[in-house]
Amino acid sequence: MANILVYALHYDGAINKNSQGAISEAAKLAAQIGGEAHAVLVGSGISDDLAASVGTYGAKKAIRVDGPEGLAQPVVDALAKIIGGGDYGYALFGGGLLGFEIGAGLAARLDAGVAMEVTAVRAEGGKLVAERPILGDSAISEINYRSAVGIIIGRLNAFEITTGGSPAPVEDVSVDFSEFSTKATVITRGEQRGADVDIEGADILVAGGRGLGNAEGFKLAEDLAAAFGGNSAVAATRAVVDAGWYPYAAQIGQTGKTVAPKLYLAAGISGAIQHKVGMQNSENIVAINKDANAPIFEFSDLGIVGDLNKVLPKLTEAVKAKKGS
Numbered sequence: 001m002a003n004i005l006v007y008a009l010h011y012d013g014a015i016n017k018n019s020q021g022a023i024s025e026a027a028k029l030a031a032q033i034g035g036e037a038h039a040v041l042v043g044s045g046i047s048d049d050l051a052a053s054v055g056t057y058g059a060k061k062a063i064r065v066d067g068p069e070g071l072a073q074p075v076v077d078a079l080a081k082i083i084g085g086g087d088y089g090y091a092l093f094g095g096g097l098l099g100f101e102i103g104a105g106l107a108a109r110l111d112a113g114v115a116m117e118v119t120a121v122r123a124e125g126g127k128l129v130a131e132r133p134i135l136g137d138s139a140i141s142e143i144n145y146r147s148a149v150g151i152i153i154g155r156l157n158a159f160e161i162t163t164g165g166s167p168a169p170v171e172d173v174s175v176d177f178s179e180f181s182t183k184a185t186v187i188t189r190g191e192q193r194g195a196d197v198d199i200e201g202a203d204i205l206v207a208g209g210r211g212l213g214n215a216e217g218f219k220l221a222e223d224l225a226a227a228f229g230g231n232s233a234v235a236a237t238r239a240v241v242d243a244g245w246y247p248y249a250a251q252i253g254q255t256g257k258t259v260a261p262k263l264y265l266a267a268g269i270s271g272a273i274q275h276k277v278g279m280q281n282s283e284n285i286v287a288i289n290k291d292a293n294a295p296i297f298e299f300s301d302l303g304i305v306g307d308l309n310k311v312l313p314k315l316t317e318a319v320k321a322k323k324g325s
């Protein structure tokens with residue numbers, strides 16, 4: 001029997017959306033290889049209800065570790081200890097900057113094989129095979145594991161969330177953190193212009209590129225995101241981040257974040273391959289560009305050829321009117 005261990009990130013009393021998908025995927029796969037999915041929560045003062053809620057997504061056990069949340073090394077300590085003391089064939093969790101760092105640390109600690117940016121996993125002969133897009137997402141590589149434990153880190157929000165399970169029993173495990181793991185502490189969660197909303201978890205992203213003209217041009221994107229309201233945020237290309245118009249935390253692409261919102265609205269973005277790899281899994285892509293031949297139109301569901309300085313304010317007004325605000 002090979003169980004699957006999942007790291008469940010949580011914030012403000014809720015399991016992160018990316019982790020909900022990872023638990024759901026692990027539960028589905030574990031059933032196919034004759035095991036169970038167990039979810040690990042690290043943090044201080046985690047309530048019974050929050051821990052047990054991982055069962056909603058199919059975890060058969062919640063493992064609660066009292067320790068610092070939001071830093072990679074303490075989580076590596078916790079996962080390594082739990083894997084060492086149980087029957088685990090795989091560790092699977094969602095990507096994102098923290099997930100990738102934990103995955104790399106755990107692979108080094110356990111001398112285990114690791115695949116990052118995984119978009120699909122299948123069970124074959126009682127083992128798991130991970131699929132990972134390569135070469136700018138133009139081909140898929142398949143990863144089989146030879147190590148005792150295989151580590152699978154999903155691309156952000158790659159796994160579908162399924163609910164309907166019952167609350168999971170909660171087990172407390174105490175971990176002696178390594179000295180180096182506790183050298184860093186989270187002092188505060190800061191806010192930065194454009195980074196106060198979680199772009200990786202946003203349902204609607206208004207992304208701005210060099211076509212916005214300058215840093216002040218981002219006001220047009222922010223106004224539209226504010227009109228949408230709810231879970232919407234502003235994102236950016238590397239060109240504008242490098243120019244200092246918007247913070248790195250909002251950068252989408254090969255050297256930024258990977259997102260998959262319900263709506264990705266690109267304003268003044270050419271659609272370079274390095275940008276595309278970070279947003280192409282969005283459910284609906286709408287692009288505004290004054291150049292009808294811009295590459296972004298090749299992978300957009302809807303394209304508007306026009307000057308964003310005219311189109312964005314009109315869109316903002318239209319959204320406000322529709323919402324009656």
Ligand SMILES: Cc1cc2nc3c(=O)[nH]c(=O)nc-3n(C[C@H](O)[C@H](O)[C@H](O)COP(=O)(O)OP(=O)(O)OC[C@H]3O[C@@H](n4cnc5c(N)ncnc54)[C@H](O)[C@@H]3O)c2cc1C
Nearest residue numbers: 209210211237238239253254255256268269270275290308
């Ligand atoms: C190793 C490497 C890694 C990289 N990583 C990333 C990454 O992670 N993310 C990323 O985004 N890029 C990345 N890049 C950079 C990438 O190649 C592009 O240079 C960048 O994405 C271009 O940004 P842009 O679309 O904002 O600018 P541009 O390519 O300059 O495009 C601006 C667009 O705005 C349009 N436009 C101009 N004015 C208006 C207007 N008034 N109305 C409407 N449209 C207008 C233009 O027609 C044009 O299509 C990377 C490059 C390398 C080499």
